[in-house]
Amino acid sequence: MVGVVPVVVVPGFALAALAQPAETGSLGCQRLVEERSPDAEIQVIPMESLDNIFILEWQTSLGLSGSCRVNQDGIVVEFSEQYSVPRGERPIETIVLFETDRYVVRIIRQNGQLAMNIYNKSTDRVELRAIPVQATDSDEGTTYSNPAGAINYAATVLSDGAYRLIINRGDRTLYNEQGQ
Numbered sequence: 001m002v003g004v005v006p007v008v009v010v011p012g013f014a015l016a017a018l019a020q021p022a023e024t025g026s027l028g029c030q031r032l033v034e035e036r037s038p039d040a041e042i043q044v045i046p047m048e049s050l051d052n053i054f055i056l057e058w059q060t061s062l063g064l065s066g067s068c069r070v071n072q073d074g075i076v077v078e079f080s081e082q083y084s085v086p087r088g089e090r091p092i093e094t095i096v097l098f099e100t101d102r103y104v105v106r107i108i109r110q111n112g113q114l115a116m117n118i119y120n121k122s123t124d125r126v127e128l129r130a131i132p133v134q135a136t137d138s139d140e141g142t143t144y145s146n147p148a149g150a151i152n153y154a155a156t157v158l159s160d161g162a163y164r165l166i167i168n169r170g171d172r173t174l175y176n177e178q179g180q
Helices: 014-018 021-036
Strands: 042-050 053-060 065-070 076-081 092-099 103-110 113-120 125-132 134-137 141-145 151-158 163-169 172-179
Touching: 021 042, 021 053, 021 065, 021 076, 092 151, 092 163, 103 125, 103 163, 103 172, 113 151, 125 151
Parallel strands: none
Antiparallel strands: 042 053, 053 065, 065 076, 092 103, 103 113, 113 125, 134 141, 141 151, 151 163, 163 172
16 A cells, blocks of 8 residues: 655755745745635735745735745745725725825825825925815816815826825915826
8 A cells, every 4th residue: 555645845944945945935925824814725926036035925715915025045034914904994094195206195094084194305304294184076086185274285186097286375386296
């Protein structure tokens, strides 16, 4: 009678050194996913290799997904899991994110309220941090603005998918640029 002996490759043992780094890293990534979802079917997909770092994406039959970064020795150096809380129920989530030549604009939903962050790349300063904003829909698009401020920041997502930031003080326009 012939018996079947299962062979297990475990990263860290000498046998693992014989495997390709991506293959060894794939096993390590799968092990980390199994720790989080022991009853799920797991699929690990190699995505790309940059400077001896391998990127692997994973997903489970339970709807979880994420990625692993694996170094040239096959060791998982980063494990990430995508947010498992549905959109709209997260404590903080980014609604809009774009840059102009001078600013980075981020509209967030924090505990159900819309807020705006504005970072000035020229001065390396945050001009607005989690300032409440109103959303106004029009044929042109959706504009997020801070109506209570002395300086009004209006970030618009145009209906064609483009972005625009307008900064006004009273009736004077201080800045008006498209973003990306």
